[in-house]
Amino acid sequence: MSLYGLFSLVTSYLPYGGGGPDHYKADLGKTRSLYVPDLFAGVLSGEPTRNPNEEEVGRKSEAWTKELVKMDKRTAKILTKANFAYLISLSAPLADAEAFRMGVDWCIWAFVFDDQFDEGPMKDKTIEAAREIIDMLATQDDTCAPVKPEDHPLQHMFQSVWQRFKAARLIRRWQYTHKRCLFAILKQVDATQRSITLDVDLDDYMETRRHSIGAYSLFAVVEWAHGINAPEEAMNHPSVQTCERVAADLTWLVNDVLSYKKDLAFGVEHNLTRLLMRQGLTEQGAMDKLGQLMESNQRDWEDAVAELPHWEDEKTNKEVRRYLDACAAVARANLHWSFKSGRYLNPEQGRKVRETRIMDLP
Helix, strand or coil: CHHHHHHHHHHHCCCCCCCCCHHHHHHHCCCEEEECCCCCCHHHCCCCCCCCCHHHHHHHHHHHHHHHCCCCHHHHHHHHHHCHHHHHHHHCCCCCHHHHHHHHHHHHHHHHHHHHHHCCCCCCCHHHHHHHHHHHHHCCCCCCCCCCCCCCHHHHHHHHHHHHHCCHHHHHHHHHHHHHHHHHHHHHHHHHHCCCHHHCCHHHHHHHHHHHCCHHHHHHHHHHHCCCCCCHHHHCCHHHHHHHHHHHHHHHHHHHHHCHHHHHHHCCCCCHHHHHHHCCCCHHHHHHHHHHHHHHHHHHHHHHHHCCCCCCCHHHHHHHHHHHHHHHHHHHHHHHHHHHHCCCCCHHHHHHHHHHCEEEEC
């Protein structure tokens, strides 16, 4: 099963210069361009801070992963190019070396694990995906025996991260966010297998995407890494939960914008632009709708922050603010990492999109 993750990591970072499988290229017709939303506005604006542990600790995490799964040279090179340490560096700039290492290890696990359902061999195999997800979640149970790396590298990675994370105050949030994320991924796999990806209700699609993207789990990782300690009552306040939802939505909306060119080329349908076109919008109209959703989310964030109560305990106010900053940092980190890593666009394509907001399509 671990080979699924390695396969999809390779295919996710295959160079893309505008071509794709022949039967998709034949359907796309002549070259055209789309005007994309302003991705660097509001919550996503500003230059992110980098963690000083990025280079050294990131290198150690990569080396551990490569040895753990016995990567060949080609896959190892792709892992280095993905630069997950950069994503965690921007998400958790204040994390110490130990917490940063856990964050990078988690991030590598999360992307390799997710890609086997997103673009890899299990993208349309519901039963196999369910087994993989159930087995992965089971590693968080204290009654689960240690998973040997040679038996299942990804389960070993996740169990290792879990053992390092187990801070009593955040156990419930960690387990809940991972369960929601993995079950949302399974829902996506089921929709793909039944060929109903583009036949779902818009609100249902958005609810699935905001959890399958993994942002809520990363919020918990950064909360732990930064030592944020807000009381449960404050964390459950509607304004805080709105900001969480906005940061998660901005994360997957950015992904749907930037991945659209690659999704077209490789026949990937779980993209909001495709869903909106299925519902009658033009291609540009669908992309404009993504921009409107991003603007609506920005307003929701501003309203939520304005409606935050002032708790009597000043420490609570400070910790809540730190947590909201962490959520925003995760969304901002994903945006900058998406351009730097080349996951969706090569350097020339990314530069044009960032500078002109114009995306050329095949």
